[in-house]
Amino acid sequence: MAEIIEPRVLKGFRDYLPQDETARRALMEVLERVFRSFGFVPIDTPALEYAEVLLGKGGGETDKQVYRFKDNGDRDVALRFDLTVPFARFMAEHVDELYLPFRRYHMAKVWRGENTQRGRYREFMQCDFDIVGSDSASADTDIILLISDAISALDVGGFTLRINHRGVFNRFLDSLGLRDKSVPILRLVDKAEKVGSDELRRLLSAELGDASAGKLLGYIAKESGFEATLEKIEGLAGGPAADTQRLRDIWRNASAAGMPGSLVLDPSITRGLDYYTGVVFETNLDAMPEIGSVCSGGRYDELASLYTTKRLPGVGSSIGLDRLLAALDALGTVKRRSGYTQVLILDVEESLAPSYHKIARALRAAGIAAEVYPEKKKLSQQFAYAERKAIPLAVILGAEEAERGQAQLRDLASRESATAAFASGDAAELVARAAEILARRGA
Amino acid sequence: MAEIIEPRVLKGFRDYLPQDETARRALMEVLERVFRSFGFVPIDTPALEYAEVLLGKGGGETDKQVYRFKDNGDRDVALRFDLTVPFARFMAEHVDELYLPFRRYHMAKVWRGENTQRGRYREFMQCDFDIVGSDSASADTDIILLISDAISALDVGGFTLRINHRGVFNRFLDSLGLRDKSVPILRLVDKAEKVGSDELRRLLSAELGDASAGKLLGYIAKESGFEATLEKIEGLAGGPAADTQRLRDIWRNASAAGMPGSLVLDPSITRGLDYYTGVVFETNLDAMPEIGSVCSGGRYDELASLYTTKRLPGVGSSIGLDRLLAALDALGTVKRRSGYTQVLILDVEESLAPSYHKIARALRAAGIAAEVYPEKKKLSQQFAYAERKAIPLAVILGAEEAERGQAQLRDLASRESATAAFASGDAAELVARAAEILARRGA
Numbered sequence: 001m002a003e004i005i006e007p008r009v010l011k012g013f014r015d016y017l018p019q020d021e022t023a024r025r026a027l028m029e030v031l032e033r034v035f036r037s038f039g040f041v042p043i044d045t046p047a048l049e050y051a052e053v054l055l056g057k058g059g060g061e062t063d064k065q066v067y068r069f070k071d072n073g074d075r076d077v078a079l080r081f082d083l084t085v086p087f088a089r090f091m092a093e094h095v096d097e098l099y100l101p102f103r104r105y106h107m108a109k110v111w112r113g114e115n116t117q118r119g120r121y122r123e124f125m126q127c128d129f130d131i132v133g134s135d136s137a138s139a140d141t142d143i144i145l146l147i148s149d150a151i152s153a154l155d156v157g158g159f160t161l162r163i164n165h166r167g168v169f170n171r172f173l174d175s176l177g178l179r180d181k182s183v184p185i186l187r188l189v190d191k192a193e194k195v196g197s198d199e200l201r202r203l204l205s206a207e208l209g210d211a212s213a214g215k216l217l218g219y220i221a222k223e224s225g226f227e228a229t230l231e232k233i234e235g236l237a238g239g240p241a242a243d244t245q246r247l248r249d250i251w252r253n254a255s256a257a258g259m260p261g262s263l264v265l266d267p268s269i270t271r272g273l274d275y276y277t278g279v280v281f282e283t284n285l286d287a288m289p290e291i292g293s294v295c296s297g298g299r300y301d302e303l304a305s306l307y308t309t310k311r312l313p314g315v316g317s318s319i320g321l322d323r324l325l326a327a328l329d330a331l332g333t334v335k336r337r338s339g340y341t342q343v344l345i346l347d348v349e350e351s352l353a354p355s356y357h358k359i360a361r362a363l364r365a366a367g368i369a370a371e372v373y374p375e376k377k378k379l380s381q382q383f384a385y386a387e388r389k390a391i392p393l394a395v396i397l398g399a400e401e402a403e404r405g406q407a408q409l410r411d412l413a414s415r416e417s418a419t420a421a422f423a424s425g426d427a428a429e430l431v432a433r434a435a436e437i438l439a440r441r442g443a
Numbered sequence: 444m445a446e447i448i449e450p451r452v453l454k455g456f457r458d459y460l461p462q463d464e465t466a467r468r469a470l471m472e473v474l475e476r477v478f479r480s481f482g483f484v485p486i487d488t489p490a491l492e493y494a495e496v497l498l499g500k501g502g503g504e505t506d507k508q509v510y511r512f513k514d515n516g517d518r519d520v521a522l523r524f525d526l527t528v529p530f531a532r533f534m535a536e537h538v539d540e541l542y543l544p545f546r547r548y549h550m551a552k553v554w555r556g557e558n559t560q561r562g563r564y565r566e567f568m569q570c571d572f573d574i575v576g577s578d579s580a581s582a583d584t585d586i587i588l589l590i591s592d593a594i595s596a597l598d599v600g601g602f603t604l605r606i607n608h609r610g611v612f613n614r615f616l617d618s619l620g621l622r623d624k625s626v627p628i629l630r631l632v633d634k635a636e637k638v639g640s641d642e643l644r645r646l647l648s649a650e651l652g653d654a655s656a657g658k659l660l661g662y663i664a665k666e667s668g669f670e671a672t673l674e675k676i677e678g679l680a681g682g683p684a685a686d687t688q689r690l691r692d693i694w695r696n697a698s699a700a701g702m703p704g705s706l707v708l709d710p711s712i713t714r715g716l717d718y719y720t721g722v723v724f725e726t727n728l729d730a731m732p733e734i735g736s737v738c739s740g741g742r743y744d745e746l747a748s749l750y751t752t753k754r755l756p757g758v759g760s761s762i763g764l765d766r767l768l769a770a771l772d773a774l775g776t777v778k779r780r781s782g783y784t785q786v787l788i789l790d791v792e793e794s795l796a797p798s799y800h801k802i803a804r805a806l807r808a809a810g811i812a813a814e815v816y817p818e819k820k821k822l823s824q825q826f827a828y829a830e831r832k833a834i835p836l837a838v839i840l841g842a843e844e845a846e847r848g849q850a851q852l853r854d855l856a857s858r859e860s861a862t863a864a865f866a867s868g869d870a871a872e873l874v875a876r877a878a879e880i881l882a883r884r885g886a
Contacts, residue, residue, distance in 0.1 A: 003500060004749070004750060004751065004752065005495060005496060005499065005500060005749055005750055006750070007496065007532045007533075007535040007536040007747075007750035007751065008493070008496070008536065009488075009489055009492060009493075009536075010489065010491060010492060010493060010514075010518065010520065011516075013489035013491065013492075014489070015486070015487065015488050015489070015533055015536070015537065016485075016486055016487035016488075017486060017537060017540060017541070018484035018485065018486060018541075018547070021484075021485045021486050021487050022484065022485060024487075025485060036783040036812055037783075037807045037811075037812045037813070038807070038812070038813075038814055039782060039783065039784035039787075039812060039813070039814030039832075040783075041461035041464070041465065041781070041782045041783070042459075042461065042464045042465060042468060043458065043459055043460060043461060043464050044458065044459035044464050044467075045452075045458050045459075046452055046453065046456035046457070046458070046566050047490065047522075047552060047554070047566060048453060048456065048510070048522075048554065048566065049452060049453065049456075050451070050452075050453060052448060053448060053450065053451070056448065057446060057448060064515050067491070067514060067515075069512035069513070070512070071453075071510060071556065072507050072510075072556050073454075073556075075453065077453065079490075079491075089450045090450075090458055092450040093450040093451065093452075093458070094458065094460060097460060098460070098461075099827075099828055099831040099832060101816075101817055101818075101828075103814070104461070109490060111490070111491065113514065113515050113516075123489050123490060123491065131817065134817040134818050135818075136817045136818040137796065138790065138796050138799070138800070138815055138816075138817040138818060139817035139818075141796075141800055142800075142814070142815060142817065145800065145804070149807070249796065252796070252797045253796050253797050253799075253800045254800070255797070256797030256798060256800055256801040257797075257800040257801050257803070257804040258801070258804060304450075306447070306448055307447060307448055307449070307450035308447065308450065309447065338484070339482060339484045340479040340480075340482065340484070341482035344482075347581065353580065353581050353584075353692065353695070353696050354695045354696050354698070354699030354700075355699060356581070356696075357581070357584055357585075357588065357696045357697070357699055357700040358699040358700050358701070360700070361588070361700040361701060364480045364481070364592070369479055369480045369481070369482060370480070370481075370482070371481055371482030371546070371585070372581055372585060373544075373581075374544055374574065374577040374579045374581040374582035374585065375544075375577050375578075375579040375581060375582075384542075385542055385544075388542040389482075389542060
């Protein structure tokens with residue numbers, strides 16, 4: 001016999017056992033339903049692309065995090081590290097085959113050689129959705145309403161979606177003559193939540209002096225409500241303009257669509273430095289603010305300027321599936337399950353296997369997931385299997401039962417049994433009884 | 444402005460535009476529903492693994508088809524080229540955390556540097572399902588019944604699942620004293636369908652002489668039905684044994700479960716040479732036999748002997764998703780769609796955007812997929828968008844309609860219009876009318 005190879009996965013990679021994979025799928029199915037209800041369509045792109053396409057022309061000094069290599073045809077290729085860059089390439093390549101505004105979602109794996117010491121994975125599922133080809137408050141609103149519907153559908157309690165607009169902040173910095181310092185300022189403001197307000201004041205003072213620091217802190221403070229905050233920053237930024245009108249329109253749209261008090265204008269939200277050009281937003285779960293934003297995004301002027309001269313403005317967002325899954329887990333609302341089987345037909349008597357398969361088929365035809373235990377093991381072993389798989393109901397049909405034309409139905413939680421006629425030609429009564437018991441148990 | 448990078452994908456790779464991706468997803472959703480109804484659970488494994496794990500210790504003379512490289516940590520890694528090897532590694536690694544018999548399905552991408560001149564892709568979706576940990580006719584039957592249900596659910600007309608057993612064939616070769624020639628014989632018989640019976644006779648005669656060739660051809664010929672063929676090969680192989688009993692049991696089980704005449708015993712089925720040890724099978728669509736088997740598989744003694752000394756017998760199958768999708772396409776039964784939106788709310792008057800989002804929300808709450816056109820373009824342009832996306836119904840609400848408290852509902856196929864009250868506080872009537880029209884249209 002050949003030497004055994006140790007079965008192991010790479011550091012930072014993981015298998016999904018049924019309990020994890022069913023939970024991940026349940027989450028993705030909910031999201032997919034919401035995406036579709038908002039008119040979003042799915043796309044897919046290759047996992048592997050030209051390194052030049054993913055990393056740009058200057059991709060020589062490659063990020064250590066990128067899985068990049070030469071393929072067998074000596075092409076310089078890389079595994080995608082996000083879904084944004086491939087989407088930009090996709091839009092530039094296919095814009096004439098599509099229609100604008102284009103609403104797409106994409107849930108797929110990406111790979112990054114992250115430092116695994118911080119508990120990060122090197123392979124993970126990303127979930128992006130965007131509306132490309134429209135620069136309007138209505139499109140911005142749709143992304144926000146979608147996030148609201150998605151989180152509501154996940155049954156994780158309240159949430160807060162904090163929004164801001166880059167343009168208003170830039171106007172405010174202009175008015176203070178601080179526009180040239182916007183990069184370090186944004187960087188500091190971005191830390192506001194982490195460092196606390198006293199430390200932020202100290203850092204800002206060191207950078208800008210006490211007076212400007214005070215004004216900045218006044219600007220980023222939230223007022224009693226969306227509209228009050230909006231009026232304040234509008235005033236501080238020099239009065240009404242397209243940017244504040246945009247925020248006002250989004251607020252009106254979202255309010256009309258009943259977004260229930262969860263939309264907050266927060267002038268301290270910045271979302272990185274370069275990419276976004278309009279609104280930006282983050283979403284926190286009220287029950288778990290400490291895990292950070294589970295859904296962030298914003299508006300950009302140019303999705304695909306690396307690949308096309310066509311202007312493709314858009315608004316989009318990304319859901320952190322792993323983070324959300326961890327939250328669902330901690331809140332106990334995750335649909336982690338060992339299986340989907342509702343009825344296990346035990347193997348009591350091998351010669352009765354044809355009857356077992358017939359019963360299983362009749363159950364499935366009635367929409368009940370059913371499996372036949374495939375060999376005659378001890379009943380205790382078959383029950384243990386049912387328990388491991390959390391199967392609620394068993395059908396027991398031995399020689400004796402078969403002779404009487406009666407099968408036993410056993411509720412595996414309550415251990416109660418019922419009998420149902422099982423004539424050789426017909427399993428209708430058995431199916432009806434099984435459906436009844438399952439409905440009663442809510443299984 | 445920086446130089447534009449040409450947006451393109453690698454040879455043998457492809458993007459999935461909405462029309463293709465919706466079709467692929469529709470297919471996968473049907474399969475997933477059937478898998479779950481048979482008690483199968485989903486798993487996932489990493490796309491990237493140690494090359495040693497995927498290719499074995501002697502993986503030095505690597506197949507050109509494998510994407511293999513050194514990662515940033517200088518590990519010898521490779522992209523998976525099928526789902527069987529990772530599953531074997533998975534079972535060896537996790538068998539103690541799972542339960543046996545273990546029924547799993549796995550739909551995921553694999554990568555092979557195929558010759559693209561033959562129209563092959565280098566990235567494609569694989570779909571595998573297995574029952575591991577049981578060597579029984581009941582488990583064999585379940586795989587076959589699952590295939591039957593899956594193909595029936597896809598609405599592609601009749602199909603033929605041809606099954607055979609390696610053991611019976613080997614006994615027959617023994618009886619002729621030809622066991623040492625089993626490899627070339629299996630190879631020739633495997634070609635039977637391609638070369639035709641005359642050419643097969645010529646080839647077999649050249650290899651074995653006329654007498655043995657004649658006996659072989661007699662053996663692999665189908666009789667009038669499953670049982671008649673079984674009796675014939677049982678006789679030729681030296682009488683009843685476990686292998687023929689297995690075929691008989693499968694036939695009984697499948698017949699009891701009403702598999703309608705589509706299960707055929709075909710002694711010419713061989714399915715390659717090494718891996719399978721018991722039953723083997725192939726599935727052809729009656730409407731498109733020329734595309735070959737859309738679902739093949741068989742029984743194996745040892746799933747994971749490379750990674751563990753534990754014996755893990757099983758039975759499984761693989762669905763060729765791309766092939767099946769091509770067949771569905773050719774038969775016109777594929778659910779290729781431009782989107783899921785049922786109602787488009789036109790943007791007629793920008794100031795009414797809050798009302799548009801309110802209507803959309805009310806429709807979604809009633810289970811109707813609705814989107815708001817995000818900016819005030821010409822109506823002809825908005826209608827063209829609806830047509831591109833195959834949206835059946837539009838809501839038109841301009842200033843005039845809003846004043847009268849009436850929105851217009853337009854059926855975009857028949858161009859008929861209806862009006863529905865839209866009071867500022869309530870979109871119930873509009874939702875009800877929309878639901879009615881959609882139900883009538885079956886959309």
